[in-house]
Structure formats: structure tokens, C-alpha cells
Amino acid sequence: MSDNETDVLVVGSGIAGLASALAAAREGADVTVATKATRPEGASSWWAQGGIAIARDDPEQFKADILAASSDTADPEAVDVLVENANAAVEDVLLETLDVEFDTTGMGEDEFDFGREAAHSADRILHVDASTGKHVHVPFLNYLDDHDDVTIRDDTAALELIRHEGRVHGAILESDSDFEPTYAGAVVLATGGIGDLYPRTTNPAGSTGDGIAMAALAGADVTDMEYVQFHPTVCVANDSPFLVSEAVRGEGAVLRNGDGERFMPDYHEDAELAPRDVVARAVKTERDATGEVTLDVSPLDFAGEFPDLVEKCEDHGVDYEDGIPVAPAEHFLCGGVDVDEHGRASLGRLYAVGECARTGVHGANRLASTSLLEGLVWGLRAGADAAGKEIDVIEAPDLLERDPELPERFAEEKFHRLRRVMDEYVGLERDPDELGRAMSVLRRLKGEVDAYTRTRTSRSLYELRSASVTALLIARQAAENEESVGCHHLVETSADGGQAPEPRADD
Numbered sequence: 001m002s003d004n005e006t007d008v009l010v011v012g013s014g015i016a017g018l019a020s021a022l023a024a025a026r027e028g029a030d031v032t033v034a035t036k037a038t039r040p041e042g043a044s045s046w047w048a049q050g051g052i053a054i055a056r057d058d059p060e061q062f063k064a065d066i067l068a069a070s071s072d073t074a075d076p077e078a079v080d081v082l083v084e085n086a087n088a089a090v091e092d093v094l095l096e097t098l099d100v101e102f103d104t105t106g107m108g109e110d111e112f113d114f115g116r117e118a119a120h121s122a123d124r125i126l127h128v129d130a131s132t133g134k135h136v137h138v139p140f141l142n143y144l145d146d147h148d149d150v151t152i153r154d155d156t157a158a159l160e161l162i163r164h165e166g167r168v169h170g171a172i173l174e175s176d177s178d179f180e181p182t183y184a185g186a187v188v189l190a191t192g193g194i195g196d197l198y199p200r201t202t203n204p205a206g207s208t209g210d211g212i213a214m215a216a217l218a219g220a221d222v223t224d225m226e227y228v229q230f231h232p233t234v235c236v237a238n239d240s241p242f243l244v245s246e247a248v249r250g251e252g253a254v255l256r257n258g259d260g261e262r263f264m265p266d267y268h269e270d271a272e273l274a275p276r277d278v279v280a281r282a283v284k285t286e287r288d289a290t291g292e293v294t295l296d297v298s299p300l301d302f303a304g305e306f307p308d309l310v311e312k313c314e315d316h317g318v319d320y321e322d323g324i325p326v327a328p329a330e331h332f333l334c335g336g337v338d339v340d341e342h343g344r345a346s347l348g349r350l351y352a353v354g355e356c357a358r359t360g361v362h363g364a365n366r367l368a369s370t371s372l373l374e375g376l377v378w379g380l381r382a383g384a385d386a387a388g389k390e391i392d393v394i395e396a397p398d399l400l401e402r403d404p405e406l407p408e409r410f411a412e413e414k415f416h417r418l419r420r421v422m423d424e425y426v427g428l429e430r431d432p433d434e435l436g437r438a439m440s441v442l443r444r445l446k447g448e449v450d451a452y453t454r455t456r457t458s459r460s461l462y463e464l465r466s467a468s469v470t471a472l473l474i475a476r477q478a479a480e481n482e483e484s485v486g487c488h489h490l491v492e493t494s495a496d497g498g499q500a501p502e503p504r505a506d507d
């Protein structure tokens with residue numbers, strides 16, 4: 001096999017991508033993982049705090065909780081796949097292969113300290129303190145680094161899929177400003193989320209929806225893009241926001257408004273443990289009305305239970321004893337590349353797993369601590385299915401002879417404009433009239449970026465292109481969906497004669 005051929009090309013190195021690589025390698029495939037990340041922190045999985053939910057001995061109740069959190073919009077068959085494979089996948093990969101040391105109760109070997117988060121009706125979340133992601137992600141990377149059949153190419157971006165007659169044959173990869181086709185029997189997209197489309201996010205930098213954009217541009221189906229989940233409790237004490245896990249509310253922390261009043265019982269019978277979309281909107285409403293919302297951690301032993309978060313507060317100069325100032329931030333995209341129960345997209349030999357995929361498990365709203373699990377379960381299924389396919393070397397799109405320079409100011413200005421439109425019009429609350437206007441702005445912006453991609457090639461330009469394609473997909477699918485449900489919450493700000501503000505001319 002030549003250097004630019006591989007049986008399975010995985011794009012992205014979060015838990016979903018790594019699980020695909022593992023499963024494909026177990027089937028005897030030669031696997032290449034191409035990842036933009038240069039450090040483990042470059043993958044969203046590294047940042048996951050709460051943990052990984054499993055079915056334990058009550059899969060029916062787990063399934064019921066997932067469906068209820070999604071307001072019954074999740075696909076029950078996809079939820080069955082998740083729930084029925086949860087225990088075995090965690091046992092096989094995380095416990096037996098990687099030896100992840102989840103927190104225990106200290107009452108005996110394997111007596112796991114199962115946690116609970118919003119909208120879960122049972123304690124079923126395996127965790128390591130409040131930094132589960134890195135305790136899973138780092139051993140996974142190390143394990144695959146040592147694997148003879150897996151090559152991990154850091155600091156390597158996929159710019160475009162190589163497609164011919166409804167089938168994907170590989171991708172153009174960029175590394176160190178060199179552009180080369182890599183041919184593969186199958187391509188697994190595992191590129192994570194879209195946090196870079198919003199001004200405040202829990203995702204790492206570079207979350208520009210690359211896999212979704214590449215798949216959409218190649219003609220694959222992309223659905224449920226309007227369901228963008230905002231996490232309700234992101235610490236906003238200064239310019240570097242950080243996530244405060246829902247597990248903290250699971251242990252008893254309460255939310256207070258600027259007048260010091262606890263408000264969640266007025267919004268939902270489950271108060272702070274209501275579904276995430278309900279809590280996020282309540283936090284926004286109370287911040288708008290009273291100026292501030294804080295997470296009061298005095299009802300629990302915060303220092304004892306969450307030493308990682310205490311350290312984070314200290315690093316950010318936050319005195320948690322006064323309450324942690326919080327606001328909602330973009331956290332997770334429930335939609336993405338439409339895939340089946342094996343992660344197969346609508347184009348031949350193309351797979352998508354993890355946050356960039358739409359499996360149907362989350363519907364309009366994801367239940368907490370199911371994203372690592374979904375990535376693991378679908379990653380294993382997709383990787384196993386993707387192995388063993390013939391590699392065809394066909395003519396690739398030629399990106400080689402173009403000027404690699406992109407004026408930095410051009411990208412900065414476009415990203416700034418895109419984030420402002422997404423934040424104001426395609427955020428936690430959407431006005432149908434404003435969605436139409438946001439689409440025109442985003443269409444124009446995409447046109448300007450497209451004009452550049454006809455004459456230039458660079459990673460930052462392609463990230464901008466991914467962001468503009470993905471933003472437009474979100475706005476368009478939001479405008480097409482007239483039902484307010486889960487993360488897609490419609491409001492009529494222009495009702496009773498008032499005019500919705502026009503995006504400004506410079507938008």
C-alpha cells in the first residue's frame with residue numbers, strides 16, 4: 001500500500017474517531033487518523049466533565065429518560081442501539097482495554113460511584129472527578145499510538161472529500177501547508193462540534209463543523225441542524241469561560257438570580273435538574289431580568305466532591321463560596337450528517353460518528369452524559385463496518401497550485417460577523433422573521449468566502465468555509481422547522497406591532 005493509501009481514513013481524534021480506529025484495526029484494517037489537534041486538548045472529548053452514562057441493570061429506564069429529555073423526538077430504534085450496547089462497550093473498551101479508573105465508592109472493588117445529572121431518573125453516570133473526558137481520551141490516544149495498524153497524523157486537516165459517482169474514495173489532507181490526496185476504502189468523519197460558530201462555547205478552538213460541511217458539499221444528507229444545545233452553567237467570571245458540570249447541580253447546587261432568589265422551581269418541577277434546554281432558557285431569562293445568575297454550591301461539599309472544578313475556579317480567580325457567575329454557552333449539536341445504526345451516511349463508503357453525526361439518539365435535545373457513550377458505541381460500529389473495503393485511486397480535486405495565503409483580517413472579520421448573526425438570531429431563542437434575515441446575511445457571507453476558495457487554499461480559509469456552510473445549514477433548517485421543541489425554541493419578538501431589529505448593513 002502506498003503512503004497516500006489507507007484502508008480506513010478517520011478524520012478527527014475524539015472518542016468517536018478513536019473508537020472507529022480501534023474497531024477497524026481489530027478487523028485487520030490499516031487505519032490513518034487525521035486530526036487538526038496538536039495536543040489532546042484539541043478534541044472536545046478531552047473537555048467532557050460529567051461522565052459517561054450506562055444502562056446498568058435498567059436499560060428501559062435509561063431509554064425512557066433519553067426519550068423524555070428529547071421531548072419524544074429521539075428515534076426509539078437508535079436509542080435501543082445506544083442503550084443495548086452501552087454496558088458492553090464501556091466494559092470492553094474503557095475498562096478492559098484502557099483501564100480507565102472511574103471513581104468508586106470505596107466500598108469494594110468495582111463499586112462505582114455512579115453520579116446523576118439533569119433529567120436522569122437514576123444514578124448511572126461513570127465519572128472521574130469532573131474531568132472524565134481527559135481520563136478516557138489520553139489513555140485512548142496512548143493505546144492507539146502504540147498500535148501497529150494505526151497511524152495518528154496530528155496537525156493534519158481534511159479539506160475536501162474525494163467523491164466520484166455517489167461514493168467517497170478519500171480526502172484531501174493538509175499538513176504544514178502541503179495538500180495531498182489520501183485514498184481510502186472508507187472515510188469516517190469524526191470532526192466534533194460547531195462551537196466556533198458562536199461567541200461563547202464549551203468546545204475547543206477549531207470546532208468549525210468541518211466534517212458536516214465536507215459531507216454536505218459532497219452531497220450527503222445532513223439533518224436536525226437546528227437542534228443546537230446550549231449548556232446552562234458556563235462560568236463567565238472573565239474572558240475565558242469554562243464549563244461547570246451539571247453533576248454539580250446533580251449533587252445539590254442551586255441557581256440564584258441577581259436578587260439572590262432561587263428561581264428554577266418556578267420554571268420546572270425538576271428545578272435545577274430539569275432538561276438542559278429548560279434550564280438554559282431560564283438562566284438567560286433571569287440574567288436578562290436581574291443582571292446575573294450564580295450557581296450556589298453551598299448545599300454540597302464542593303471542595304470534597306469536585307476538586308478539579310475548585311482548581312479551575314482558583315485558576316480563573318473565582319471565589320466559589322460567593323456563588324459562581326454562570327451563563328448559557330453553545331455546547332453540543334444534536335444534528336449533523338445523517339447516519340444509520342452503523343454510522344453509514346447517504347454516500348457510499350462515508351461514515352460519520354460522534355458530534356458531527358446525526359444518529360437520531362438525541363432528537364431535539366440531548367440527555368446529559370450521553371455524548372461520550374454515543375461516540376463510543378457508534379464509533380465501534382462504524383469502524384467495524386468500514387474495514388475491509390477496496391481502495392480505488394481516482395482523480396482527486398486539484399488544490400495544489402493555489403496561493404496558500406489568506407489575509408488574517410479577512411478570516412477574523414468574517415468569523416466575527418458570522419458569530420454575531422448566529423448569536424443574535426440563531427441562538428437559544430429564534431424569531432421566525434429574524435431567521436429569514438439571518439439566512440440572507442449568511443448566504444452573502446458564504447458567497448464571499450466561496451469566492452476566495454476559488455483562488456486560494458489554506459486551512460484557515462477552509463475552516464471559514466466549513467463554518468459558513470454549517471451556519472447556513474443551521475439557519476436554514478431552523479427557518480424550515482415551525483415547531484418549537486427541545487433546543488429549537490421559537491419566539492415572536494416582532495409581535496404586537498414591534499419591529500424585529502434588521503441585521504445591520506455591515507452584517
Ligand code: SIN
Pocket residue numbers: 048049050051244245246247367368369370371
Ligand atoms: C456536563 O458535565 O455538564 C456536561 C455533560 C454533557 O454534556 O453530557
